Amino acid sequence: MKKIEHPSGSPAESLGIKLYLGTAFVVLLLMMFAGIAMRASQANWIALPPDLFYQLMTVHGAGMVGIVGLAGAGIMWYFLRRHVVLSVQVLYANYVLFLLGVVLILGAIFIGGYAGAWTFLWPLPAKSMGLWSAHAAAAYVGGLTLIGVGFLAFYFDAAVAIIRKYGSLLKGLGVDQLISGKVDLKHPPTVVASSMVIIVNTIGTLVGAVVLIVTLANLYFPALTINTLLAKNMIYFFGHVFINASIYMAVIAVYELLPLYAKRPWKVSRVFYASWLAATLMVMGVYPHHLLLDAMPKSLAVLGQVISYLSGIPVLLVTVYGALVLVYKSDINWQPPARWLLLSMFGWAVGVIPAIVDGTIQINKVLHNTLWVPGHFHFYLLIGVLPMVIGFSLHVFDARRALNETVQRWIFNLYAIGAIVFCMAFLIGGANSVPRRFAQHWDAWVPYNHVGALAASLVLLAMLLVTVTVVRRLLSSGQPAGHASDV
Ligand code: HEM
Numbered sequence: 001m002k003k004i005e006h007p008s009g010s011p012a013e014s015l016g017i018k019l020y021l022g023t024a025f026v027v028l029l030l031m032m033f034a035g036i037a038m039r040a041s042q043a044n045w046i047a048l049p050p051d052l053f054y055q056l057m058t059v060h061g062a063g064m065v066g067i068v069g070l071a072g073a074g075i076m077w078y079f080l081r082r083h084v085v086l087s088v089q090v091l092y093a094n095y096v097l098f099l100l101g102v103v104l105i106l107g108a109i110f111i112g113g114y115a116g117a118w119t120f121l122w123p124l125p126a127k128s129m130g131l132w133s134a135h136a137a138a139a140y141v142g143g144l145t146l147i148g149v150g151f152l153a154f155y156f157d158a159a160v161a162i163i164r165k166y167g168s169l170l171k172g173l174g175v176d177q178l179i180s181g182k183v184d185l186k187h188p189p190t191v192v193a194s195s196m197v198i199i200v201n202t203i204g205t206l207v208g209a210v211v212l213i214v215t216l217a218n219l220y221f222p223a224l225t226i227n228t229l230l231a232k233n234m235i236y237f238f239g240h241v242f243i244n245a246s247i248y249m250a251v252i253a254v255y256e257l258l259p260l261y262a263k264r265p266w267k268v269s270r271v272f273y274a275s276w277l278a279a280t281l282m283v284m285g286v287y288p289h290h291l292l293l294d295a296m297p298k299s300l301a302v303l304g305q306v307i308s309y310l311s312g313i314p315v316l317l318v319t320v321y322g323a324l325v326l327v328y329k330s331d332i333n334w335q336p337p338a339r340w341l342l343l344s345m346f347g348w349a350v351g352v353i354p355a356i357v358d359g360t361i362q363i364n365k366v367l368h369n370t371l372w373v374p375g376h377f378h379f380y381l382l383i384g385v386l387p388m389v390i391g392f393s394l395h396v397f398d399a400r401r402a403l404n405e406t407v408q409r410w411i412f413n414l415y416a417i418g419a420i421v422f423c424m425a426f427l428i429g430g431a432n433s434v435p436r437r438f439a440q441h442w443d444a445w446v447p448y449n450h451v452g453a454l455a456a457s458l459v460l461l462a463m464l465l466v467t468v469t470v471v472r473r474l475l476s477s478g479q480p481a482g483h484a485s486d487v
């Protein structure tokens, strides 16, 4: 494989990316530990008091979603920086706001006892039945708001940079080329994906900020309220868009790195542009699939179902199909990063299937609020997004120091098998009507939990070993590796 040195990365930039990634791996490990504690408690191996279970569930949900967002932002920034001029100060500002938010959230949960889940569903933060104070809820909501402000600044900087170079975000997205049919084969997929994420996640985060601020105000001025169903709509719009945007940021690693290993370029096309445009519109219209059980207008529920079928599909298809075409009969170099990136394609593609099943109204009536739901999203987060982050991290720093192939292969297998079994235990439990978000389980449900907790331990072990490898490379002074757009 041709090794290309980083063309323009300043030390401050490298350090910024290292901070994002190093923080991500440490937090991922801690949150996995919290996850295993929950699963082991459901398996009756340890006895977590229910209040602690829900605190862990809150920190795990918020922590995982937030940190995947941060890692995705790091990946996006690293590659987008090769094409447009980004501000390194904003990169750091986002990081600092993120950390401040985390401190507030940790204090809210472990000092204040806030345990209302990461979704802070209205009016739960204010109605704790004495379990936590208004201040604790305010610290949680305030922490999320700080993180949101950081992301808004991050996207604003990226938006300005793309508009400066390409004229508009729609041009970044390739819409003009899609319409005119004159495809510029040099237009980077990274800019397409980044433009999409900037558009949807700015809107999503702003909606989130509004409902966060209303929630905050209500804690101290109870007369100030919001319609419950409206609040739920806003929260799920924000939550759905944010986690999806994290996937769409992390997938840039596949566009930029897989071509390097397959020694073939990843070219844009009209189909590619059309898929990303479709995803831009649909990711925002699909969130009603979280509200199929609510008293929503039927038309919106139907819209939620229909778009659920279509939403993830275009980008997923062009990406997975593109990845397969890229490696098919290529003389791909199956080094560890390439393996992880291909695993991510598997996890993302397979995880979407149970998601679509659950997005069907008739099925949702039965499956919603069962472990089927964590089953599908752990599938595409644990086996889809995390492998993107891992593949990127193993590739990007100190690429000249070879990885021990045999050891890395074992770690990879351990992770893949553990993660698949772990998700299947959730899915099978859900198919048998085991509810989600229950601290205590009936005896009949416990066998699934045993399998899940065991498999999760394998994942944690593998992740620990990956983290050791990654952190050693982050701490070394080696230069960041190249990427497809240098070729
Ligand atoms: C070894 C890895 C992991 C383990 C053991 C684990 C375990 C768990 C458990 C036991 C639950 C609660 C399920 C229930 O409702 O009873 C849960 C929920 C959740 N997990 Fe994980 N998880 C892992 C990885 C991840 C990852 C990588 C992500 C995201 C990137 C993630 C995001 C979430 C979210 C968003 C929830 C929902 C929390 C809620 O219902 O409010 N988890 N996880």
Ligand SMILES: [Cu+2]
Residues within 6 Å of the ligand: 240, 286, 287, 289, 290
């Ligand atoms: Cu959703």
